[in-house]
Amino acid sequence: MSPNLQWIEEPTLLVTRFEYANLFHTFTDWYSAYVASRVIGLPNRPHLVFVDGHCMTSLEETWKALFSSLRYAKNFSGPVCFRHAILSPLGYETPLFKGLSETINCHGALAPDLWQHPDDQKTARLSEFGEMIKASFGFPVHRHHTEKPSSGHNVLFVRREDYLAHPRHHGKVESRLSNEQEVFDALKNWVSNHKECKINLVNGLFAHMSMKEQVRAIQDASVIIGAHGAGLTHIVSAMPKTVVLEIISSEYKRPHFELIAQWKGLEYHAINLEGSFASTPVVIDRLNGIMKSFRC
Template sequence: MDPGKIVMSRGGEDLEKVMGRREEDELPKYETGAFQIEGGDGWERREDRRLVDQAFLDQYLKNGAARMHTMRSLVEPIRVVPTGKLQCDQVIDEPTLLVTRFEYANMFHTVTDWYSAYVSSRVTGLAGRPHLVFVDGHCKTQLEETWKSLFTSVRYAKEFAGTVCFRHAILSPLGYETAFFKGLNASFSCRGSAANMLRQKPDYRKTARLSEFGEMLLSSFDLLPIPKHEPHVLNILFVRREDYLAHPRHSGKVESRLSNELEVFDFVNAWAKMKNNIKCKLNVVNGLFAHMHMKEQLQAIRDASIVIGAHGAGLTHLVSAQTDTVVLEIDASVVIGANEAVLTHLASAKIGTNVLERIASKYGRPHFQLISMWKGLKYHAIILLGLYARPTEVTDELSKIVTSLGC
């Protein structure tokens, strides 16, 4: 890798120092030979030293709807050189993942990148945690600490002073290219299960991959083994949404999914205190993740009996939930997916539950319903046609869930 032939910002800066920087300045553009690979004998006589041809790119790295496919852009200019012709200012012997990110400050999109890196490590049979190099020019975010916990080392490509040679480099697929993300639009049925269950009784319709991934996250913060739930105590984790400064182009305002979130939280808290009895204790946890260390976030999700929250990136933590956790999503994503005319029509109509579910399937964003399915979690949803949730509707649904758990 020759960082001098990769055009992008340096990356890894403090966010406050690069406010106003454009996204196109952070995404890499490659000159011919930015990456080279040793090809053995015979290559010195070849005129075309491209690693792959156009047909390969069109088959395996399709542009699709993306205005810029950074993995295609990386692979296309790779050139093969004869044995002994690589110029190496530095050599890294251990396996190294090369990762390019897009939405690097958003929890959901970052988890797709973590998952992609995890799967890349699994399918290439790595025995331990690899090194990682960001081949992008993004600045630091609050998620940086987790990258460093997951991998042996984390560096930015532009940090290297000269050329660097890797004995074993792995190009990690873009987060958008993983089953984790593509499952939002593709139609495939795959339910989650524990790995030990599948070892005892293999079933191609089930997967333990997402559960293993969640355990890897927990393990990185020394949160394994998972303790048993305290008898007759149900932890209800309410995942909150907050404003945060995400990247240089960001105003610090997240898109609202629930206009009365605090009202709902306070109502749930009061309901839980009233519901407490000799048989069960309900403990409501205020999931203000933006103010919590990643270890605290993962511990909260690990220890939760019930996870409730409005549709938002914080619910991506469900990948680390226990298999008996129950999910209640307050889903206003249909408001984002449908156009104004559709919403106006729906608001004036009397709509039953079945119709709401069909509307959600057409216009909604099923991120967390799918994660729940791939994890094997029980999933419930309150589908909204606006941004206001009736607190009593939320506690009514919680009452049903609590009863189903024996309280």
């Protein structure tokens, strides 16, 4: 036996990250690691070892918040043996990703509801994952919207900045909503003139917010609206009564967030565009209809 052999006694998940700098794909890896720990029956948040060759990104801070510890296999200086190693499935093998190509007929519910009323067509797994994220950042779990907030209803507009695509997409600048600022300004004007309910329009510039600030904005929202994009993956941490309104460019008609809403048990609406330009009256009309269902 090598004198430099290192034994790791605690149960450890071995993780291979996919698209490690992309929020949506990193969510699939977080979810895969979480589900693997639940299926194996680990009592606490597991320790992780990255076995890929990727470098560090800003998303590592959330990995560290969600799990007990984080190490890189490439940084081990000698041979390592694990007493209890678990291979975490690849993120793109999870339902969050496979729903693109397969029909997964399952709807979300709260864990306490399923304990009292078992139903094999319903799942609480994604809601539990969202609660794990909230707990990791110190937010309460099992909280519900039971009455109108005293400060009014928050409508969170998840912003999406134009970005330079991955080289495999020819490096072109991509936009999912070409008149996003116009839509936001129209919503701001509508909110200022809305008399039926007190509404707070929240400017969700997630690219400039810490992960904790992003999660706080999601859990405090009564309605989440935004163009199809990675920021909407945060609806896994939304409250049970939250309503999602997705604006979908004709080039990005993918079911990611409709499926997440379904598996969370959230009310979901979509505005499908011809191209990437949204009619502001249409957006306001849809949001106005949604707000009428809330207690004022």
